[in-house]
Amino acid sequence: MKKPINGLSVFLSGSQETKAILFVHGFPFDHHMWDVQIDELSKNHFCVTYDIRGLGESAVGDGQFTMESFVDDLEKILEDLKLDKPILCGLSMGGYISLRAAERMRDKFSALILCDTKSAADDNEGKVKRAAAIQQINSGGFENFIESFVLNCFGEKFVNENNAEYRKVVDRSKKNNPLGVKGCLLAMAGRTDTTEKLSGINIPALIICGSEDKLSPPNVMKPIAEKIPNSKFVLVENAGHMTPIENPVKLNSVIKDFLIHNNL
Ligand code: MLT
Secondary structure: OOOOOOOOEEEOOOOOOOEEEEEEOOOOOOHHHHHHHOOOOOOOOOOEEEEOOOOOOOOOOOOOOOOOHHHHHHHHHHHHOOOOOOOEEEEEEHHHHHHHHHHHHHHHHHHHHEEEOOOOOOOOOHHHHHHHHHHHHHHHOHHHHHHHHHHHOHHHHHHHOOEEEEEHHHHHHOOHHHHHHHHHHHHHHOOOHHHHHHHHHHOOOOEEEEEEOOOOEEEEEHHHHHHOOOOHHHHHHHOOOOOOOOOHHHHHHHHHHHHHOOOO
């Protein structure tokens, strides 16, 4: 079921009587990133996902976003749906939003699942890359930007062996409004560094990394798990940055084990 909340397209699956999981997708994708997880996990959990403002079916508005406004959006969803301490699950940009949400709203979640993400803010090189991406889009290179960015997100094996599925993701990403995509790039470039707050996360955390992730590789993600007191690090083989799409069977079983182990 789709529910509009504050200009965002929010998607609900499963029984509202069960524990909620709130899924936050990565850039430049949309809620479909979590389709396979939601099919499986909605059997026992109330699964909520949405399109981040500026992407997918959500409003673009003036395209001026910050990581803080993305967290404000997430908070509005929690309030509107009256979610009682959901499990928060974010991938990459969705992980940046989740980490900042966990920092800003310490008591609002019962567990955190971080897939293929970072706690560090963009360094100078990263900021210059964001600027180059915006310049490329402004000079008519939106589709080329999407092609090369999305290619880098996937492991080579998946692109070769599951090309039709890969192309679907690329083509859907190209449907995004360039203004929304640029707004996300600026929001990511301006985000805070959440590393110092990791040791204060006092809920169970599952940290997942695709073994071939080039954007947030295992050597970046393992230290996140080491800093969060009650956390578990899992390396997912045969996956790059897009574990929910590249190895959904393994990801689902890792998440299910985590939920069972923590009585969630
Ligand atoms: C994502 O998948 O959300 C992006 O790779 C995040 C980023 O560009 O930092």
